[in-house]
Amino acid sequence: MHRLLIVFAIFIVAGCTSANAPRPQLNEVPTPVSQLPRPTATIGPSPTTLPPLATVSTFDEAVISTAGLNEIEQQLIALYQRAHLAVVSLDVVVDQSANLPPGHPPVSPDGLVGQGSGFLFDTQGHIVTNHHVVAGATNIQVRFANGATVLADLVGSDPDSDLAVIRLTNLPEGLEPLPLGDSGALQVGQTAVAIGSPFGEQNTLTVGVISGLGRTLRAPARSFGSFSIPNVIQTDAAINPGNSGGPLLNLRGEVIGVNTAIAVSLGGRDFEGVGYAVPASTVARVVPALISQGRYDHPWLGISMTTVDTLFAQRFGLSIDRGVLIGAVQPGSPAAVAGLRGGTTSATYRGLPVQIGGDVIIACNDEAVFSSDQLVGIIDRFQVGDQITLTIWRDNESVTVPVTLAARP
Template identity: 55%
Template structure:
């Protein structure tokens, strides 16, 4: 045994040795340290071999347990519904996954909770998701993913990478289009679904790259429709993004720009935001997606013109409810109260009026006497979210919208409003 150990140590030393040193040159101190350590290890091994082993007590004789059969697995009559759902999701992912991409962003001022890209030199780099929109290499993503980027790279499901050019952006819908000059063989675009038909309770499937984990699938349900997200702020006010889809499918930083799909694999939304608790940036069970109806409306303009003009009324507004109506002394307890009319604006030209009376006590600077919008295009509106949603779905800049308003004197009138593009 001692002979074999010494032979083994000789082999170890040979493996760690370097070529002979020239005469008069000291050996590399690193090699000396290795040789010293090996010598110490050999000495310890020899001491262990020479030491008298400590006897171990005999193992106790354990009784033999009675045989027990494994727990039976569930039968096909119980598992088939779930197995059918599994097969559906596997097939959905197999078909949709090639069209979903990860986007590497260089030189972007992304939010701090977006994951960084390993290996890129710019500390401000970030990452997001997107999906193939057509067979010409156009990819839809979020505006906040690519805004102020200096360079973009797209990663496809098979590891293929391609540089991408920024085609157009729309901060007001948080949508953007980029384009790659080549596509992997056989990769086709996703199909846009009809987001107007989306209902609460339907299955929602998100595919994206959360925290850089490329092409991740998560499943949930549509938790709400007709939500509104805060949009960009300009000198004349803050705009909102209407008709947002709410989902509990897990969405995290890096999912931004990826598709939200229905059970048929159609795009019903573009994942864009999550609700987080204060001081936290992880998913809290509430995610938001820009609806496919907005994608269908905005993206063609981004491809052809690089921008999209949203319709603009030129008013500030407040949603009415029973409590608000009582405090304001109004007979109408639902609709949209006009609190300010911009000048110049479509609303001013159409003769819409904001309150001009004395400020109402306890209501900040709110003044009584403003018009109340109760319908647009013959469709009744309960609040500002619904008004903005109908405006976004059904009208473009240059269209005329017919508003039904209740005046301060209680009369109801129809007002033609020629919509401008947002300034």
């Protein structure tokens, strides 16, 4: 599989797959109101006090009988008991002048437009969800496990990681935040648990495994290129419209990711076995910045690039068969300042345009680079202002180049 990636930073995506198999579309998964099982209503003011959640939960750990249940079932019951109160459903009203997604049904001025999920991040009432769930919101209503509702204010949002933070105007007693886990320690085959509100069915638990690591999702395009979300977790735990923004958990009840997208066949919409979650490592970096500053500055390299493999090298007579070929260097970017060279000759590979003749990045901080997606994931570990060392292949020899990462424009 070959991917042509247009990149000017840590977030890059574009791609083509093999000529015989179209790449599945990646769909965000908020639920339109027309699909919600409950009727819509105008969002009103929040109550001055909310009942403690722990006293009204349908489930009580003290009275659950574990007789006849196997170890995994007991773990899942205990996990749900610990985690489900901190998972909320979001009802979102958006500005009617904003551009709605293609095919979205008309809505009245006081009608709900979308629904998603979220989870409590800290004791100050901050809720983490997806950017695409709350984008353009004029009102956000949070619905708790017992059915109580309260309004929330948008604190900050980052489309390039698809993360957002809202803050409750009233935090009920008995609500404890979910801890973040170590997504860097995940292994394929590990149990994954999603809790959210698919199709408006609140506090639904689904179970699967970690199906893959290091995936890349498309993020919003900019005027000067496309970006992507790197190091994404793939899971087969069922994720459907309305799960967006809800937590993906390990068996210890730690958040290892934020459910954000599903892969569907052309023309499809519902879950077909491939879901994606923004990793907890990204949450740990981005969310505190959203809380303190309302935004997150992503490090920027400033190149377009194409993965080099054996077939690509053979096609164009390259003397190296792995790495990332630089196609273009954005003027004024960190790559331009460092003197990296872009391509000099236009060509076509598998129906897509490429620039040949530029530097080939073969390592970053002595870590071998084999693909564009991998390089994106490596850069994602750093912060604005960090200096990295790229090893490049130029004129049939390797050269090291220091590059200081700047904030993406």
